[in-house]
Structure formats: C-alpha cells, structure tokens
Amino acid sequence: MENKKIIFKLGQFPHLSETFILAQIITAIKSGFDVKVIIGKLLDFESSKQQDLISKYEIKDKIILEDFKIPKNRIIRILKWAGLLLINFQNANQIFKYYKAHSKFSLTWLYQWVFYNQFNDAAIFHVQYGTNSGGLSLLKKVGFKPSLIVSFHGHDAFFPINGFIPNNGYYDNLFKYGDLIVANTPYLAEILIELGCPEKMLKIVPVGVDTDFFYQKKIQRNDQISRLITVGRLNIVKGHIYAFQVIKKLKHEGLDVKLTVVGEGPEREKLENYIRDNNLTDSIVLVGSKSRDEIRELLWKNDIFVFSSVSLHNGKSTETQGLVTIEAMACGLPAIVFDSGGVKYTLENGISGFLCDEYDIDCMSAKIKTLVDDKSILIEMGKQANHFANKNYSQKMIDSKWQIIYNKLSNGKY
Structure with missing residues (x-):
C-alpha cells in the first residue's frame, strides 16, 4: 500500500527569499500527501509576504519545531539520557550504530535519534538545502526507513559553506546513503558531481513559476520613459x-x-x-x-x-x-x-x-x-x-515531475 506521508525539513520558516520552498510544500499537499514540516527556527509569520498561501494551505498546522528537548542542567540531561536509553532498549543495536557513525560521543545523539524515530513511518523526508541533511544521512546509514531526498539550491554546494564549513567529506554520507539528490540546473548538477555525488542518484528539477499567477499583461502608461x-x-x-x-x-x-x-x-x-x-x-x-x-x-x-x-x-x-x-x-x-x-x-x-x-x-x-x-x-x-x-x-509542469518522483519513492520503486 502506498505511503502518503512526507516530512519536509527546513532550517527556518517562513523565509522571505524562499518562496520556492513553500511552492514545493504546496506541490506535495496538492498531490494528496500527508505533509509535515520540521523546522529548526520559527520566524515571524506576520512579516511573511506569502501569508495568503500559508493560510490557504494551513501550513502553520503542519509545522513541527525541531526540538530535541535536551535539559540544560547537565545532571538532569544525563539522567534523562539514561531513561531514554532504557525506554528504547529494543532499539539498542540501532542506537549503538548511530553513535558509532559519529566521530565523537555526545549525549545529544540519543535525543536526536529519539526525535526523528517518531517519523520512521514516513515515506519520504525531503530536505531543503544540503546543509540540513547531516543527521538524516547518518540515520539512513543505520537503517532509517524513509526515503531521503535532498534539494540543493546553491550556496550549500560551494565550500567553504557560509564562509567557514570546510569540505572534509561533508556530504560523503549523504551521497552514499541518500536516495535522491536534486539540482535546479545543469550548472548546479555539475558542481554536485564534482563534490562526489553519483550521477545515478542525481536529478535536475528546476524551481517552477506559477504561470497562472505570473502572466503577461501590459499596463498602459502616458509617459515615454x-x-x-x-x-x-x-x-x-x-x-x-x-x-x-x-x-x-x-x-x-x-x-x-x-x-x-x-x-x-x-x-x-x-x-x-x-x-x-x-x-x-x-x-x-x-x-x-x-x-x-x-x-x-x-x-x-x-x-x-x-x-x-x-x-x-x-x-x-x-x-x-x-x-x-x-x-x-x-x-x-x-x-x-x-x-x-x-x-x-x-x-x-x-x-x-x-x-x-x-x-x-x-x-x-x-x-x-x-x-x-x-x-x-x-x-x-x-x-x-x-x-x-x-x-x-510552469509550476504545473514542475509539479508533474515531483508527483512522479514522490509516487515512485513512496512505493519504494525509484
């Protein structure tokens, strides 16, 4: 039976310059998927220039804050960590593998694993920007079930990212354990291939434009400027x-x-x-x-x-x-x-x-x-x-491309 649950993962939302991400979410909603949106930082909705679309598609109701619920007090943090390990003892082998996948030990990894394990029944995780994919690519390495799509948009493919993140194998796990990498142009695709992305897992899907909204209309003027x-x-x-x-x-x-x-x-x-x-x-x-x-x-x-x-x-x-x-x-x-x-x-x-x-x-x-x-x-x-x-x-044409991708991955056939 087809799984119709998609989780989008964003760094922050709503973001003025990322209307294309909202369009992506709406595409999944219109395609009949049960959509949730995990965000790292919630911004002010009142300042968004896309309030009409956010309201129309009830985006607020689909948002989940990426909160690992880690206590600030170190002693309480350790005690809660031990309690979570006990509660999830039946998954001890996967948790052990997840810790082993990291280069160093941190209590945070268990809190992170517990947070994402609640979404292990989803068909697809669609991450916007490669820099938001790190934890999920490691989860995929140790057996996380949802298919992992990561859409790159530009600055996330140029090192040092944000001026300080070096390319020391930064995307190695993603390119090995992810299911699909998406670039918006052949130009960006070539950059990703140079970074080590296998061509077989790379697909070019442009960001679309709502041509029902943006259409040709000339407003008459009296001047010759x-x-x-x-x-x-x-x-x-x-x-x-x-x-x-x-x-x-x-x-x-x-x-x-x-x-x-x-x-x-x-x-x-x-x-x-x-x-x-x-x-x-x-x-x-x-x-x-x-x-x-x-x-x-x-x-x-x-x-x-x-x-x-x-x-x-x-x-x-x-x-x-x-x-x-x-x-x-x-x-x-x-x-x-x-x-x-x-x-x-x-x-x-x-x-x-x-x-x-x-x-x-x-x-x-x-x-x-x-x-x-x-x-x-x-x-x-x-x-x-x-x-x-x-x-x-046109957004309709781009939507059809994404519907094919989502349907294939939700059926486990991509």
Missing part, C-alpha cells in the same frame, strides 16, 4: 551596483530610462550613496521588499527585466537558477542578464532576452538600448519570454 526593473535581495552577489552603472551610462547617452529595484538587504546604504553621488535619484528607485502581488503589479508596469548577479569568491558564490528572471519573463518582459552560474538556463539568448558576460556593462547597456530603440523587437521578445517561461518552467 523606458522602464526597467530588477528583483532581488540587496546583497553584493546580486550585483546591483553594475545595473546602476548601466543606468548611469544610458543616461549619459541621452536615454530616458528608469530602474525600479525591488528588495531589501545589507547593501542598501551603499547603493543609496551611489544613487545620490551620481545624481541618479530620478532614474533609480529602491522600493524595498514587496509581496508577490506587488511584484507582479510592478512587473506589469515595466518594459525590461535586468539581472546583474555576479559570481564571487572564485565562483563559490553565485546564482544557480535565477527564479525572478523567469517570473519576469512569464509576465512578458525580455530579460537582459549577466552569464552568472545557472542564470543562462532561464532564457534563450537573442530570442527571449540577452545574455552578457559578467561585469560587462557595455553589453548590458547596448542590449537595453536595442530594445528601447526598436519597440517591435521589445514586443516580440516579450512574447517569446512569456512562451519560454510557460514551456520550460
């Missing part, structure tokens, strides 16, 4: 400063352009200073973070999407897909992007947008000028962008 938009966290890897340099160059060439920047982050002050120091206050506006509905409305009001994300630290920090590019294209905007990481897979160069070498502001400026000067090219590329997004990244 060419309007550009970019969406992304104000972080150095997003390369906003290069898009700003492009706007400065276009202004000097006499083009009447305006760039709307959606997003918030640590680079805001630096970017504000650049705008002020270069007299671009009438040409670049930072609007902060926005909800999904607000982003769609802004996309409809603009003509061209620009994405100037770049690779940092010798390529160890880069975009692996670029979801916002696809959302913009689904809304009918041609995309002009830097060839960074896996972004090139999100458009057809010269058909639905233009691809420029990283940091090449001359190329990006020239391509924008091409679309500004010839509205017929702009309109045709917009149509092609919408077609490309629907054909390759």
Whole structure:
C-alpha cells in the first residue's frame, strides 16, 4: 500500500527569499500527501509576504519545531539520557550504530535519534538545502526507513559553506546513503558531481513559476520613459551596483530610462550613496521588499527585466537558477542578464532576452538600448519570454515531475 506521508525539513520558516520552498510544500499537499514540516527556527509569520498561501494551505498546522528537548542542567540531561536509553532498549543495536557513525560521543545523539524515530513511518523526508541533511544521512546509514531526498539550491554546494564549513567529506554520507539528490540546473548538477555525488542518484528539477499567477499583461502608461526593473535581495552577489552603472551610462547617452529595484538587504546604504553621488535619484528607485502581488503589479508596469548577479569568491558564490528572471519573463518582459552560474538556463539568448558576460556593462547597456530603440523587437521578445517561461518552467509542469518522483519513492520503486 502506498505511503502518503512526507516530512519536509527546513532550517527556518517562513523565509522571505524562499518562496520556492513553500511552492514545493504546496506541490506535495496538492498531490494528496500527508505533509509535515520540521523546522529548526520559527520566524515571524506576520512579516511573511506569502501569508495568503500559508493560510490557504494551513501550513502553520503542519509545522513541527525541531526540538530535541535536551535539559540544560547537565545532571538532569544525563539522567534523562539514561531513561531514554532504557525506554528504547529494543532499539539498542540501532542506537549503538548511530553513535558509532559519529566521530565523537555526545549525549545529544540519543535525543536526536529519539526525535526523528517518531517519523520512521514516513515515506519520504525531503530536505531543503544540503546543509540540513547531516543527521538524516547518518540515520539512513543505520537503517532509517524513509526515503531521503535532498534539494540543493546553491550556496550549500560551494565550500567553504557560509564562509567557514570546510569540505572534509561533508556530504560523503549523504551521497552514499541518500536516495535522491536534486539540482535546479545543469550548472548546479555539475558542481554536485564534482563534490562526489553519483550521477545515478542525481536529478535536475528546476524551481517552477506559477504561470497562472505570473502572466503577461501590459499596463498602459502616458509617459515615454523606458522602464526597467530588477528583483532581488540587496546583497553584493546580486550585483546591483553594475545595473546602476548601466543606468548611469544610458543616461549619459541621452536615454530616458528608469530602474525600479525591488528588495531589501545589507547593501542598501551603499547603493543609496551611489544613487545620490551620481545624481541618479530620478532614474533609480529602491522600493524595498514587496509581496508577490506587488511584484507582479510592478512587473506589469515595466518594459525590461535586468539581472546583474555576479559570481564571487572564485565562483563559490553565485546564482544557480535565477527564479525572478523567469517570473519576469512569464509576465512578458525580455530579460537582459549577466552569464552568472545557472542564470543562462532561464532564457534563450537573442530570442527571449540577452545574455552578457559578467561585469560587462557595455553589453548590458547596448542590449537595453536595442530594445528601447526598436519597440517591435521589445514586443516580440516579450512574447517569446512569456512562451519560454510557460514551456520550460510552469509550476504545473514542475509539479508533474515531483508527483512522479514522490509516487515512485513512496512505493519504494525509484
């Protein structure tokens, strides 16, 4: 009989920049699975830009906090540990193996084993981000029953991870005992193979876009300004400063352009200073973070999407897909992007947008000028962008891929 229980494991939730993870959870719910979500840290739901979806699919009711219930007092911690060992004596052999799988002894391992053993009847554990998989890959090593899927998203494949986690066999157990590793683009898949992931357990499944929500619609305007938009966290890897340099160059060439920047982050002050120091206050506006509905409305009001994300630290920090590019294209905007990481897979160069070498502001400026000067090219590329997004990244198509994966694994046939 098919087991319809899926446990998602996340580091934290809800997280503004991870709407694709919410989409993944909703896919499982819509596919008829009994879904639970284990999270390490619960964030403020009121600040989430996805409250409508969280409410609609009753996500709050599915959340379980990853709490091992370890007493702070050392003596009580030891006594409770002994009690748990006694209660779970029938599983002593597996517990012993689990301790043996670790490089050092810690009371924590038993508390961790007890917490996860309550979910041993699940069909699938789907972990988001490789860095959240460590304990589960060791549990799989000692006989944990659920199939283990781990979706990598980018920074979790570039060492040192978060600037301090070294690659000293970090994913060896995952690649040996996991059931399926998922990458969102061929670019990320190649990185994972270089890290030792067997090709036979690796599958490429892009992050999808709800093309029923993000669709082509043109809002009429009275002015003749060419309007550009970019969406992304104000972080150095997003390369906003290069898009700003492009706007400065276009202004000097006499083009009447305006760039709307959606997003918030640590680079805001630096970017504000650049705008002020270069007299671009009438040409670049930072609007902060926005909800999904607000982003769609802004996309409809603009003509061209620009994405100037770049690779940092010798390529160890880069975009692996670029979801916002696809959302913009689904809304009918041609995309002009830097060839960074896996972004090139999100458009057809010269058909639905233009691809420029990283940091090449001359190329990006020239391509924008091409679309500004010839509205017929702009309109045709917009149509092609919408077609490309629907054909390759629609959420319905991606959902069907995941339904096949989930159904196979829940039947033990993958």
